Amino acid sequence: MHAIGIDIGGTKIAGALVDELGTIIRADRVPSPAGDPREIEDAVVAMISGLAAGTDVCGAGVAAAGFIDAAQSTVYYAPNINWRNEPFRDKLESRLNIPVIIENDANAAGWAEFRYGAGRLFSDMVTLTIGTGVGGAIVANDRLFRGGFGAGAELGHLRLVPDGLPCGCGARGCIEQYGSGRALLRIAGELADAGGIGRGIALVREQNGSLTGTDVAKLLAEGDGGALAALRQLGTALGQACASLGAVLDPQIFVFGGGVAAAGDLLIEPIRSAYLEHLPARGFHPEAAFAVAELVNDAGVVGAADLARLHATGGN
Numbered sequence: 001m002h003a004i005g006i007d008i009g010g011t012k013i014a015g016a017l018v019d020e021l022g023t024i025i026r027a028d029r030v031p032s033p034a035g036d037p038r039e040i041e042d043a044v045v046a047m048i049s050g051l052a053a054g055t056d057v058c059g060a061g062v063a064a065a066g067f068i069d070a071a072q073s074t075v076y077y078a079p080n081i082n083w084r085n086e087p088f089r090d091k092l093e094s095r096l097n098i099p100v101i102i103e104n105d106a107n108a109a110g111w112a113e114f115r116y117g118a119g120r121l122f123s124d125m126v127t128l129t130i131g132t133g134v135g136g137a138i139v140a141n142d143r144l145f146r147g148g149f150g151a152g153a154e155l156g157h158l159r160l161v162p163d164g165l166p167c168g169c170g171a172r173g174c175i176e177q178y179g180s181g182r183a184l185l186r187i188a189g190e191l192a193d194a195g196g197i198g199r200g201i202a203l204v205r206e207q208n209g210s211l212t213g214t215d216v217a218k219l220l221a222e223g224d225g226g227a228l229a230a231l232r233q234l235g236t237a238l239g240q241a242c243a244s245l246g247a248v249l250d251p252q253i254f255v256f257g258g259g260v261a262a263a264g265d266l267l268i269e270p271i272r273s274a275y276l277e278h279l280p281a282r283g284f285h286p287e288a289a290f291a292v293a294e295l296v297n298d299a300g301v302v303g304a305a306d307l308a309r310l311h312a313t314g315g316n
């Protein structure tokens with residue numbers, strides 16, 4: 001049966017009616033009301049009602065950034081919306097006549113990748129979403145791992161460097177500070193300051209007044225030595241994190257999504273070599289596969305819809 005997936009982002013709310021094969025039947029998108037909980041609730045109710053009209057729907061899944069309880073019901077904390085211990089599922093269910101679940105957005109996107117994307121042939125998968133920050137999702141033994149309180153799989157905050165760079169989460173040395181899109185800009189800026197291989201980056205920065213992700217992507221496409229070195233440094237940090245994750249979770253595949261993953265093999269290659277170099281008991285541990293995510297823009301809504309369907313039918 002069809003299910004609805006909603007993805008509440010910082011700037012937009014996206015939604016879709018999705019079939020059992022992960023195919024989007026109908027989609028909708030509105031600007032996100034800036035952080036106002038009641039307006040967001042109204043917008044989500046309107047979108048679910050619109051997508052469900054005239055169709056048999058088994059449930060709706062709503063993905064948002066933040067900590068969601070293990071019962072997929074209450075948002076403990078959301079960074080973009082003023083939600084603190086928000087009973088969002090009950091509020092939505094009281095206004096809609098279908099079952100609703102709430103899911104962390106990185107978990108929903110990772111689940112879509114596991115069901116319909118690069119992870120579909122495996123039972124154990126780790127995804128890292130390399131956007132402005134670093135998001136993560138873990139599937140273990142065909143199930144989404146949420147942790148005891150529902151706040152697990154925050155892989156961006158795995159500590160990579162003791163007493164390292166301060167992170168927005170309040171800790172120091174998190175992988176997000178060394179392996180994210182923001183980190184790539186920092187590293188590229190440092191190479192530009194140092195001269196030498198960073199001359200090409202420095203030139204672009206001077207011409208444009210600042211350095212953006214688009215500038216770095218363009219430099220990478222041109223084969224600029226400094227941009228390639230920055231990406232290699234980023235991939236090396238991510239590969240070290242993957243070695244630690246491999247020791248704990250032993251996934252068969254690591255999948256990389258987000259804007260920076262568009263670099264493809266240029267990113268995957270340094271990740272894999274750092275992983276192999278740092279993997280405990282290397283040579284004895286079977287080597288995981290490394291891949292770029294296949295579901296790019298729709299992963300959040302497709303994953304949220306599938307998790308809603310599984311919830312309605314008693315799975316995951």
Ligand SMILES: [Zn+2]
Nearest residue numbers: 157167169174
């Ligand atoms: Zn952190």
